[in-house]
Amino acid sequence: MLLYHDPRAPNPRRVRIFFAEKGVAYDTIEVLIANQANQSLEFRKKNPLALLPVLELTDGKVLRESIAICRYIEELHPEPNLFGTDPWERAQIEQWNRHAELELLLPIAQVFRNTNAFWNGRIKQSPEYGEIMREQVGGRFDWLEGELAQRPYLAGPRFTVADITALCAVDFGKVSNLRIKADTHPSLAAWHARVSERPSTKA
Numbered sequence: 001m002l003l004y005h006d007p008r009a010p011n012p013r014r015v016r017i018f019f020a021e022k023g024v025a026y027d028t029i030e031v032l033i034a035n036q037a038n039q040s041l042e043f044r045k046k047n048p049l050a051l052l053p054v055l056e057l058t059d060g061k062v063l064r065e066s067i068a069i070c071r072y073i074e075e076l077h078p079e080p081n082l083f084g085t086d087p088w089e090r091a092q093i094e095q096w097n098r099h100a101e102l103e104l105l106l107p108i109a110q111v112f113r114n115t116n117a118f119w120n121g122r123i124k125q126s127p128e129y130g131e132i133m134r135e136q137v138g139g140r141f142d143w144l145e146g147e148l149a150q151r152p153y154l155a156g157p158r159f160t161v162a163d164i165t166a167l168c169a170v171d172f173g174k175v176s177n178l179r180i181k182a183d184t185h186p187s188l189a190a191w192h193a194r195v196s197e198r199p200s201t202k203a
Contacts, residue, residue, distance in 0.1 A: 001026040004046065004054040006033050010105060010172040011066045012053040013203070017164045018070045020200035022077045026055075034118070067097070070161055082161045089156070096155040096162035103140045105169035107133040111176045137178050141185055149187040152194065159195065167195050 003019075003026050005012030019026055031037045031052055038050045046054050047064040055063045055072070063069045074083050084090030113119050114130030144166075148154070154162040170180065170192060182189035195201065 001058065002056040003028045004031045004043070004052060004056070005029075006031055006038070006052050009033060009052055010109070010168040011051075013168045013171075014066045014164050015053050015055070015069050016203035017168070017200045018073060018082065018161065020203035021080060021082060021159075021164075021198075022073055024073060024077055067161070082159075082164075084160070093155045093160045093162050096160075097165050100154065100162050100165035100169060103143075104137070104166055105172070107136045107140070108169050108173045108176065108178060111137065111178065112172070115176065134176070134178065137173065141180065141188060144191075145185045145188045148191045152191070154191070159198070163191075163195050167192070167201065 001024075003012070003015065005016065005028055007013075007030065031043055033052070037043060038047075038052060043054075044050055046056065046062055049064070051064065053064075053066060053069065055069045057063075063072060071083065074081075082093075084093045110133040111130045113123060114125045114133070115127050119125055151157060153159050154166055170178075173179065180189045180192055
């Protein structure tokens with residue numbers, strides 16, 4: 001398998017961590033967004049949306065959404081389980097992974113896209129919207145503080161794909177000075193330290 005990725009982008013990192021948790025071997029090709037390599041005609045043949053990551057199988061088939069890639073790998077390599085072992089746990093993990101995507105990763109990405117000089121001249125930016133999203137992220141940190149005071153991981157008592165998504169979102173926030181503060185969010189900070197200790201997070 002061949003993974004097209006940008007080492008600095010959060011969605012490819014989600015997939016790399018998932019692969020590392022599974023112990024699955026794969027090859028990589030760097031497609032750097034900073035160099036606009038994702039906009040090349042060659043890469044857009046693999047993903048017309050010019051987004052990363054893309055997983056290319058040995059038979060030439062292509063998957064181009066992070067969670068679709070992770071689900072495919074889960075089917076091939078069911079252990080260690082990261083998506084749930086029964087209907088209730090699968091639903092809980094799906095719920096919390098969606099929360100991590102929609103309530104953390106999406107607004108954090110919008111802060112970056114709308115306030116960071118990296119995107120000047122690349123996209124239309126709305127700094128005001130970016131600051132609105134910054135406030136929203138702060139509120140979501142407050143919400144997660146209460147949730148993680150009740151359990152060690154996002155979806156329950158064990159590490160799952162939901163934690164991978166949330167970790168990549170939180171870490172990506174650092175470039176926009178969105179950081180967890182242990183004095184105001186001790187449970188969230190403890191969760192972040194706990195998941196960051198896993199070897200897979202260095203993938």
